[in-house]
Amino acid sequence: MVGLSAGERQFIHGGIAQDLRSDGRQRLQFRPISVQTGVIPQANGSARATLGATDVIASIKAELGKPAPLQPDKGKVSIFIDCSPTAAPVFEGRGGEELSAELSVGLQRCLLGGKSGAGAGIDLSSLIVVEGKVCWDLYIDGLVISSDGNLLDALAAAIKAALSNTGIPKVSVSVGASGEDQPEVDVSDEEFMQFDTSGVPVVVTLTKVGRHYIVDATLEEESQMSSAVSVSVNRHGRVCGLIKRGGTGLDPSVVLDMVSVAKHASETLIAVLDSEIASAEAIDDDDAI
Amino acid sequence: MMRELHVSLNQTQRVRLQAAFQHISDIGSQASSGLLVSVSDTIPVNNEEGILKGHGTSERDGQVVATLCGVVERVNKLVYVRALRARYKPEVGDIIVGRVIEIAPKRWRLEINFSQDAVLMLQSMNLPDGIQRRRTAVDELNMRSIFEENDVVCAEVRGFQHDGSLHLQARSQKYGKLERGQLLRVPAYLVKRRKQHFHDLEQYGVDLILGCNGFIWVGEHVVPRDNEMVEDQESTLKDKEQSYTQLEIRQNICRIANSVRLLSALGFAISVDAIIDTAEASKSSNIDIKDMLGAEFYVQIAEREVQKRISLLKKKRG
Numbered sequence: 001m002v003g004l005s006a007g008e009r010q011f012i013h014g015g016i017a018q019d020l021r022s023d024g025r026q027r028l029q030f031r032p033i034s035v036q037t038g039v040i041p042q043a044n045g046s047a048r049a050t051l052g053a054t055d056v057i058a059s060i061k062a063e064l065g066k067p068a069p070l071q072p073d074k075g076k077v078s079i080f081i082d083c084s085p086t087a088a089p090v091f092e093g094r095g096g097e098e099l100s101a102e103l104s105v106g107l108q109r110c111l112l113g114g115k116s117g118a119g120a121g122i123d124l125s126s127l128i129v130v131e132g133k134v135c136w137d138l139y140i141d142g143l144v145i146s147s148d149g150n151l152l153d154a155l156a157a158a159i160k161a162a163l164s165n166t167g168i169p170k171v172s173v174s175v176g177a178s179g180e181d182q183p184e185v186d187v188s189d190e191e192f193m194q195f196d197t198s199g200v201p202v203v204v205t206l207t208k209v210g211r212h213y214i215v216d217a218t219l220e221e222e223s224q225m226s227s228a229v230s231v232s233v234n235r236h237g238r239v240c241g242l243i244k245r246g247g248t249g250l251d252p253s254v255v256l257d258m259v260s261v262a263k264h265a266s267e268t269l270i271a272v273l274d275s276e277i278a279s280a281e282a283i284d285d286d287d288a289i
Numbered sequence: 290m291m292r293e294l295h296v297s298l299n300q301t302q303r304v305r306l307q308a309a310f311q312h313i314s315d316i317g318s319q320a321s322s323g324l325l326v327s328v329s330d331t332i333p334v335n336n337e338e339g340i341l342k343g344h345g346t347s348e349r350d351g352q353v354v355a356t357l358c359g360v361v362e363r364v365n366k367l368v369y370v371r372a373l374r375a376r377y378k379p380e381v382g383d384i385i386v387g388r389v390i391e392i393a394p395k396r397w398r399l400e401i402n403f404s405q406d407a408v409l410m411l412q413s414m415n416l417p418d419g420i421q422r423r424r425t426a427v428d429e430l431n432m433r434s435i436f437e438e439n440d441v442v443c444a445e446v447r448g449f450q451h452d453g454s455l456h457l458q459a460r461s462q463k464y465g466k467l468e469r470g471q472l473l474r475v476p477a478y479l480v481k482r483r484k485q486h487f488h489d490l491e492q493y494g495v496d497l498i499l500g501c502n503g504f505i506w507v508g509e510h511v512v513p514r515d516n517e518m519v520e521d522q523e524s525t526l527k528d529k530e531q532s533y534t535q536l537e538i539r540q541n542i543c544r545i546a547n548s549v550r551l552l553s554a555l556g557f558a559i560s561v562d563a564i565i566d567t568a569e570a571s572k573s574s575n576i577d578i579k580d581m582l583g584a585e586f587y588v589q590i591a592e593r594e595v596q597k598r599i600s601l602l603k604k605k606r607g
Binding site for chain 1 (some may be wrong): 582
């Protein structure tokens with residue numbers, strides 16, 4: 001996707017080996033991240049995250065649905081990512097589908113926990129309205145507007161911000177309904193409940209170039225990667241998900257090392273992201289008034 | 290593909306930046322000579338007879354109006370708008386930096402941010418080692434040993450052919466392949482045509498090439514070679530690590546590259562003086578290389594530009 005000459009490739013490799021990357025960052029430093037919330041008024045919650053020149057939007061739509069028969073006490077969450085052709089001409093038509101699917105699956109692994117919903121960043125039982133009958137279905141849609149590498153981390157950050165921006169309408173159930181009938185529900189227009197997003201993990205992708213690995217790789221650096229490991233870590237430093245991409249195999253000890261480095265890097269990322277979300281929410285509230 | 294830098298400012302920084310830009314536009318309106326128009330602005334033509342409406346203009350209610358944002362240009366009776374945010378428009382003699390995208394019979398095709406690909410013919414360049422080229426079939430087959438796909442190349446605009454295609458030439462030692470550095474892309478209008486586009490910044494050990502097409506090369510200084518070609522195809526990893534750019538020079542390269550990124554994000558004209566000034570300002574105020582792209586330095590440079598323009602204006606008025 002990115003064409004680099006041999007000289008430029010060597011320059012990038014050298015920079016990573018010497019711990020001074022092309023834009024002056026060290027191996028474990030992120031680009032400046034900024035978050036804007038409430039960018040899509042029609043959605044229940046939305047956020048736009050920029051990480052350097054990478055720009056993504058996440059929106060959250062809640063709909064009333066029926067819980068799965070096997071898990072009557074849990075709501076449903078699905079994640080879908082789309083790559084806009086404005087990000088790169090190759091995404092035009094069906095060109096972005098492969099990457100979209102990869103990102104969607106990656107985020108589902110990192111944020112949604114197991115099949116049973118255990119370990120999910122979002123408490124699925126908080127989405128239930130009437131057990132076995134009515135629940136909220138959350139549709140999380142991500143859109144890549146501009147791509148300069150590290151899409152997975154940016155999307156996870158945007159989703160985390162969007163979730164904290166989300167208000168789910170309060171629902172009152174009419175008492176009369178019983179038995180087999182679908183209960184009648186009344187969706188409030190005024191009262192909303194907020195999610196507890198403290199459990200939503202962040203994703204830190206470590207890209208291995210040469211002997212070293214870096215966080216927050218740009219597109220040029222990603223083109224030089226031998227393999228990448230994305231680790232999702234929550235506030236307590238627990239690993240929630242792990243994905244390895246790229247062809248080259250990794251020694252198990254390297255993977256363990258990468259996981260602990262990712263955990264360390266996630267602490268700074270969570271702190272930065274939290275303050276960005278807080279200031280974005282403050283601006284958003286000001287605008288609302 | 291041009292990627293914009295996003296800077297998130299806090300409240301005070303935003304106010305400071307707005308004030309700085311307000312200053313600049315105030316100064317600009319006092320000193321501007323050209324006529325800047327945006328879409329639907331009327332272009333005054335003083336009811337001249339037989340005005341020719343060129344690119345970016347249209348007629349509405351008997352008046353010439355602009356359909357683009359840019360600078361009004363006049364050539365005799367022709368009025369046109371030169372758009373600022375547009376692709377590069379080559380002129381003969383321009384020095385450009387481009388990337389090889391294809392090797393075709395006897396020619397390379399280069400991406401130079403023009404509306405079409407530029408052509409560099411094998412016959413319009415001197416070989417890197419300076420020897421006389423023999424026009425043989427073998428010579429054509431060996432083109433990849435000179436430039437490969439994706440190589441970054443510096444050349445000069447030779448002219449347009451009859452069919453409208455753009456031809457380049459590289460008939461000097463200073464043109465040719467660029468290695469050991471990084472290529473930056475900025476909007477082409479930020480780079481003004483100067484006498485000198487090659488800069489050897491001795492104090493930094495850095496070569497800087499400001500291509501008129503908005504491609505800017507920042508790389509390690511190389512002495513123009515005029516003898517043998519280097520044959521180190523199969524080097525070991527250890528050799529490779531030893532041949533990496535020295536850390537000190539790399540720091541300078543990154544600092545200068547970030548100066549260029551910053552100036553382009555602010556929309557200030559990119560010249561050697563401006564780049565060095567920005568780099569020195571970052572050094573003297575102890576800004577880390579990576580923090581040069583942060584909000585604080587962004588605002589600082591905007592304010593610095595205001596001071597520069599004010600002092601320039603004072604000098605002009607004497």
